[in-house]
Structures are given as C-alpha cells and as structure tokens.
Amino acid sequence: MNKELYEYVLRMGDDSLILGQRLGEWCGHGPILEEDIALTNVALDILGQARILMDYAGKLTNKKEDEVAFLREEWDYKNVLLVEQPNGDFAKTILRQFFFDAFRLPFFKELQNSKDETLSGLALKAVKETTYHLQHSSNWVIRLGDGTDESHQRLKTALEELWMFTGELFYADEVDTKLVNEGIAVDLNKIKPIWDAKVSEVFAQAKLQIPEESWMQKGGRKGKHTEHLGFLLSEMQYMQRAYPGCEW
Amino acid sequence: MFNFVAMQVENDVKQMEEQFQAKIDADIRIEPRDWMPEKYRKTLIRQMSQHAHSEVVGMLPEANWITRAPSLRRKVALLAKVQDEAGHGLYLYSACETLGADREETIDDLHSGKAKYSSIFNYPTITWADIGAIGWLVDGAAIVNQVALQKTSYGPYARAMVKICKEESFHQRQGYEIITVLANGTPAQKAMAQDALNRWWWPSLMMFGPTDADSPNTQQSMAWRIKRHTNDELRQMFIDATVKQAEVAGLTIPDKDLKWNEERGHYDFGEIDWEEFYNVIKGNGPCNKQRIEARRKAKEEGMWVREAAMAYAEKQKSKVKAA
Numbered sequence: 001m002n003k004e005l006y007e008y009v010l011r012m013g014d015d016s017l018i019l020g021q022r023l024g025e026w027c028g029h030g031p032i033l034e035e036d037i038a039l040t041n042v043a044l045d046i047l048g049q050a051r052i053l054m055d056y057a058g059k060l061t062n063k064k065e066d067e068v069a070f071l072r073e074e075w076d077y078k079n080v081l082l083v084e085q086p087n088g089d090f091a092k093t094i095l096r097q098f099f100f101d102a103f104r105l106p107f108f109k110e111l112q113n114s115k116d117e118t119l120s121g122l123a124l125k126a127v128k129e130t131t132y133h134l135q136h137s138s139n140w141v142i143r144l145g146d147g148t149d150e151s152h153q154r155l156k157t158a159l160e161e162l163w164m165f166t167g168e169l170f171y172a173d174e175v176d177t178k179l180v181n182e183g184i185a186v187d188l189n190k191i192k193p194i195w196d197a198k199v200s201e202v203f204a205q206a207k208l209q210i211p212e213e214s215w216m217q218k219g220g221r222k223g224k225h226t227e228h229l230g231f232l233l234s235e236m237q238y239m240q241r242a243y244p245g246c247e248w
Numbered sequence: 249m250f251n252f253v254a255m256q257v258e259n260d261v262k263q264m265e266e267q268f269q270a271k272i273d274a275d276i277r278i279e280p281r282d283w284m285p286e287k288y289r290k291t292l293i294r295q296m297s298q299h300a301h302s303e304v305v306g307m308l309p310e311a312n313w314i315t316r317a318p319s320l321r322r323k324v325a326l327l328a329k330v331q332d333e334a335g336h337g338l339y340l341y342s343a344c345e346t347l348g349a350d351r352e353e354t355i356d357d358l359h360s361g362k363a364k365y366s367s368i369f370n371y372p373t374i375t376w377a378d379i380g381a382i383g384w385l386v387d388g389a390a391i392v393n394q395v396a397l398q399k400t401s402y403g404p405y406a407r408a409m410v411k412i413c414k415e416e417s418f419h420q421r422q423g424y425e426i427i428t429v430l431a432n433g434t435p436a437q438k439a440m441a442q443d444a445l446n447r448w449w450w451p452s453l454m455m456f457g458p459t460d461a462d463s464p465n466t467q468q469s470m471a472w473r474i475k476r477h478t479n480d481e482l483r484q485m486f487i488d489a490t491v492k493q494a495e496v497a498g499l500t501i502p503d504k505d506l507k508w509n510e511e512r513g514h515y516d517f518g519e520i521d522w523e524e525f526y527n528v529i530k531g532n533g534p535c536n537k538q539r540i541e542a543r544r545k546a547k548e549e550g551m552w553v554r555e556a557a558m559a560y561a562e563k564q565k566s567k568v569k570a571a
Contacts, residue, residue: 031549036334044324047323142560144553235316238316
C-alpha cells in the first residue's frame with residue numbers, strides 16, 4: 001500500500017467528514033428556512049465528497065467506507081482544526097465555511113490534474129460544487145460585514161476566534177512532498193496566494209481587517225486535536241461503537 | 249334606498265356563492281384570483297398553514313438523528329430527507345401567501361401556540377429505529393392524506409401536493425427499508441424496530457384526526473371538496489395498507505383487536521386513546537414545549553442575520569440610486 005497516499009486521502013476526507021458533520025448540526029435550526037436549505041445543500045455536497053474519500057481510503061486498506069469513517073481513534077483523524085471548531089452563531093459558521101471554501105476551490109482546481117484518477121475524478125465534480133459554496137459563503141461574509149453593527153461585531157468576534165486556525169490549511173510535510181513529486185498531490189504553495197487574494201477581496205467588501213500576522217495553530221494533520229473533536233466523534237461514532245459489525 | 253342596496257349586495261353574494269359551489273361540483277379548480285367565500289379562504293389558510301408548520305416542526309425529531317446516523321449513506325439520506333421537508337414547508341407557506349396570509353404572521357401564530365401542527369411530532373425520537381418508523385408510518389399516513397389532497401379544490405394546494413407526494417412516497421419507502429434492515433438484523437436491532445413500531449403505531453393512527461362523529465369541520469370541507477375523504481375512511485386505508493407491510497418485515501402491530509373482517513373487506517382495529525390525542529393537541533405531549541422552543545429559538549437567533557441581510561440590501565439599493 002502507498003502509505004503516503006492513504007494519509008493524504010484521509011486528510012482530505014476527514015476535512016470533509018468533520019465539516020459535513022458540523023454543518024449537519026444546523027439542519028432544522030437555520031436562521032431562515034431558505035438558509036436552512038442552503039446550509040444543508042453544502043453539507044450534502046461535502047459529505048458526498050467525504051464518502052468518495054472514505055471509500056477510497058478503505059480500498060487502500062481493505063476496509064469498508066464506514067469502518068474508515070467511524071471506527072478510528074481520535075488521533076487517527078487528520079482533519080485541520082478549523083473544521084472541528086463548534087458552529088457558534090451563524091457568523092462563525094459562515095466565516096469558517098468561507099475560509100475553508102476559499103482554500104478548497106483552488107485546491108480542487110489543481111487536483112483535477114492529479115495522476116490519481118480517483119482524486120482527479122473527485123476534483124472535477126467538487127470544483128463545480130465548491131464554486132457555489134464559495135459564492136454562498138463569500139456573499140454572506142460581505143452581507144454580515146457590511147450589514148448592521150451587530151452583524152459586523154459578530155463577524156469580528158468570529159474572526160478573532162477562527163483566524164489562528166487558518167494557517168494549518170497550508171501545512172505541508174513529507175507526505176505532500178513525496179506525492180507532489182509523483183504528480184498526485186497539490187502543491188499548497190500555489191494555493192496560498194490565491195487564498196490570500198480571495199480573503200483580501202472579500203474582507204475589503206465586508207469592511208473587515210485582516211488580522212496582523214499572528215501565531216497559527218496546527219496539529220490536526222498529525223492527529224493532535226482541540227477538545228471539541230472528542231465530543232463530535234462520540235456522537236458520530238455512537239451507533240457503530242454500540243452495535244459493532246451490524247448492517248444498517 | 250339604503251335597504252335596496254344592502255339587498256342587492258346580499259343577492260350578489262348569494263349568486264356568487266352559488267356559482268362558486270357550481271364550479272366546485274364540476275371539479276373546476278379554484279385559483280388565487282377567483283372569488284371565494286371568506287370561510288373557504290379561512291379554512292384553506294388554516295389547513296395549509298397547519299400543513300406547512302407540520303413540515304417544518306417535523307424536521308426536528310428527524311434532525312435529532314443526523315449527527316448520530318449509523319452509516320454515512322444513512323446520514324446523507326436523512327439530511328436530504330429533512331431538507332425535503334424544509335422545501336415542502338417553504339412551498340406550502342408560499343401557497344398560503346396566494347390567499348393573502350403573510351408568512352411572518354403565519355409563523356408567529358405557530359410560535360404563540362395559536363396555530364396547530366401535526367401532533368405526531370410531539371413524540372420523541374429515542375432510537376435510530378424511530379427514523380425508520382417515521383418514514384414508514386408517519387410519512388405513510390401523510391401520503392394517504394395527501395394523495396387525496398392532489399384533487400383538492402384549491403389549485404395551488406393541489407399542485408403542491410403532486411410534487412410533495414412524489415417525495416413523500418420516496419421517504420416512505422426509505423423508512424420502510426430502514427425498518428426491514430433492522431428487522432432482519434441482530435436481535436438487538438430487531439428489538440429496536442419492534443420498540444419503535446410499538447411507540448409510533450397509535451400516534452400514527454391519530455394523525456388522521458378525530459372520528460367522523462367528532463370532526464366538526466369535515467362536512468363543510470367535504471362540500472367544498474377541500475377534503476375528499478373523511479378521517480375514518482383515510483385511517484382505514486392506512487391500516488389496510490400497513491398491516492401487510494408489518495407482516496412482511498416480521499414485526500407485530502401492537503393491537504390485539506386487529507383482525508381481518510371478511511364482510512367489511514377491511515381490518516377491524518382496537519380503540520384509539522382519544523384522551524391522549526386531545527392532550528397532546530392541548531400541549532401536553534412529551535415534546536410540545538421543546539419543539540416550539542426550538543423553532544422560536546431559531547427565529548430569535550436568526551433575527552440579527554435577517555436584519556443584516558436587509559440592511560445590506562438597502563445599502564446596495566441606495567448605491568445604485570446614487571450612481
């Protein structure tokens with residue numbers, strides 16, 4: 001088995017899985033019915049991506065999709081810390097989504113050229129979906145930033161909470177280096193300036209300041225998480241843990 | 249002179265009412281701009297808004313299991329299903345607006361307790377099998393009702409039902425499939441399925457409303473063809489269709505009086521606990537307060553979001569004007 005490829009697929013897949021799980025928490029509780037539907041749409045696309053990646057990681061290790069998705073220990077989840085952060089209010093959810101979408105769109109565009117056919121195939125579909133997600137989250141960041149005093153303030157608070165988790169989106173190590181050389185993975189150095197430009201553009205319209213360079217958290221890619229992931233997993237894994245080996 | 253005008257108006261109204269009833273009797277659909285008796289309009293607003301509220305409140309017991317769904321496939325299917333319910337709600341609120349009912353006010357009536365919604369959603373979803381049972385029984389019962397409503401006399405409502413019925417029958421099959429997988433699974437899974445059937449069976453029968461003898465609105469609604477069948481007729485259709493499905497799944501319907509009646513060509517069934525039914529409607533169900541609170545909270549916590557969106561739109565408009 002290609003150990004690096006497995007690791008790479010998990011990192012990407014866990015980003016989708018954990019964010020999809022978080023977005024699912026909103027269902028039935030959105031600020032307006034139309035937005036409830038829109039957030040669920042995003043969750044459905046992202047969970048669809050997660051399924052393809054969990055299935056692929058399973059094929060690489062002779063496991064089933066659900067075994068990979070549900071039956072790992074906390075330190076074996078490789079998502080960035082950003083996506084496991086609690087939903088908070090709508091401003092926090094939307095800003096988290098915007099940071100992630102602004103990363104994912106250029107990432108998937110590049111991944112379309114991957115020599116790995118499963119990944120390039122996924123990227124082809126995901127580019128279309130993520131284009132819409134980014135449009136949706138950007139529009140909301142602008143609306144909230146340039147809406148009322150309250151919405152602006154809430155967005156600023158969300159920014160203070162989330163900014164330190166954005167640096168990890170561009171974390172790369174030997175896994176990336178090897179797979180970039182093989183023409184499989186995306187070179188994250190190419191993605192960073194695109195992300196920076198998008199954030200600047202949207203923040204300018206949202207009347208938000210990009211925070212001064214600050215210390216960035218990392219650890220997710222190596223399985224070191226915040227306290228929030230454990231609770232998310234205990235809910236998500238509950239049935240698979242309580243009733244091992246069942247069909248559903 | 250004055251009396252003459254009043255008499256004239258009265259005659260006109262009488263004539264319009266006759267024409268209206270003639271259209272109904274000829275199965276011609278009533279459309280938003282057509283003249284209609286005030287009571288017809290009110291009855292429809294009441295029924296359609298109750299239906300819309302039921303879709304939206306109905307999202308909650310099912311959404312309760314999204315984060316705990318046992319597989320990724322089930323998680324995605326459940327999310328999509330609950331999203332469909334939101335879509336139905338939106339569609340039905342719009343249909344209410346064709347009769348001049350403001351969406352905001354309609355929703356406020358739900359939150360204040362003035363408007364009702366289907367009582368079934370005041371029961372809790374305790375296990376994963378409840379998600380199967382809701383699809384199978386609750387959506388199953390809803391379909392029996394809604395198939396009949398595809399022929400209801402008000403055009404926008406009838407057309408909404410055509411679309412909604414298609415999705416609901418998909419949900420019903422999905423729910424039944426969840427139940428059969430459990431019923432054919434491990435002993436623990438089968439027990440889970442039976443437990444869910446035990447809890448959801450009677451409330452599902454109550455979904456059709458009181459017996460015909462105790463249903464004050466039925467007669468007028470039938471004459472206006474808003475309703476096409478009585479509560480008892482619909483309930484019987486549901487029972488007749490569902491008994492066989494339970495047998496195929498190997499589950500037992502919790503009614504010792506349930507028996508095929510050769511003469512009637514229908515199943516006989518036991519006495520429904522109407523005291524429970526009226527209590528749940530009154531607000532004494534296990535989850536009434538919790539459900540309304542969740543909807544109220546979503547609205548209150550979303551207030552600043554809606555205000556921001558409106559403020560932003562206003563700013564954009566004045567920018568365009570200034571330019």
